[in-house]
Amino acid sequence: MFIYRRRIYTPDTDCGGVVYHAHYLRFMDEARTEWFAKLGFPLRKCAEQDLYFVIRTVTLRYLKGAVLDQCIQVQSTIIQIRKCALTFSQVITDTSALPDIFCQAQVEIVGVNHCKKPQVLPESLLQCLSGII
Numbered sequence: 001m002f003i004y005r006r007r008i009y010t011p012d013t014d015c016g017g018v019v020y021h022a023h024y025l026r027f028m029d030e031a032r033t034e035w036f037a038k039l040g041f042p043l044r045k046c047a048e049q050d051l052y053f054v055i056r057t058v059t060l061r062y063l064k065g066a067v068l069d070q071c072i073q074v075q076s077t078i079i080q081i082r083k084c085a086l087t088f089s090q091v092i093t094d095t096s097a098l099p100d101i102f103c104q105a106q107v108e109i110v111g112v113n114h115c116k117k118p119q120v121l122p123e124s125l126l127q128c129l130s131g132i133i
Contacts, residue, residue: 001132002038004031004074005095008066018065024103025058028090031074032109039128051119053109056085060105071095072102081129084118085110 006027014020032053033043046052066072073095080087087108093099111119 002035002076004034008068008070013068017068024092027074031076035076041125050113051111054112056108056110058107062103063101066102078129083120
């Protein structure tokens with residue numbers, strides 16, 4: 001599991017100061033990107049190997065709205081590893097001791113090359129991730 005923390009800023013919210021619904025997907029993307037970088041696979045390095053990640057499916061459930069200046073965390077867990085794809089469970093909560101859950105999702109990403117054709121994930125990445133789940 002990987003935890004990514006961030007604060008909610010004005011551009012993240014609607015006119016009422018509540019996080020705009022589409023931004024939860026961006027927060028999840030930021031969390032996956034930071035996790036890959038921490039594991040030694042920043043997106044720039046992946047691109048140099050002709051590997052890019054695209055979302056294939058997302059199942060998302062909104063439960064409560066986060067608000068301006070609130071600190072949130074995205075808890076990411078890999079639940080499935082395949083040759084060309086990874087499936088994550090991601091939960092966005094506040095950072096309190098008894099956190100409110102704002103959003104839950106299951107996200108499948110697929111590795112593709114510059115032609116948008118499925119790309120087998122590097123063995124080094126697969127080995128690194130297989131030790132996590």
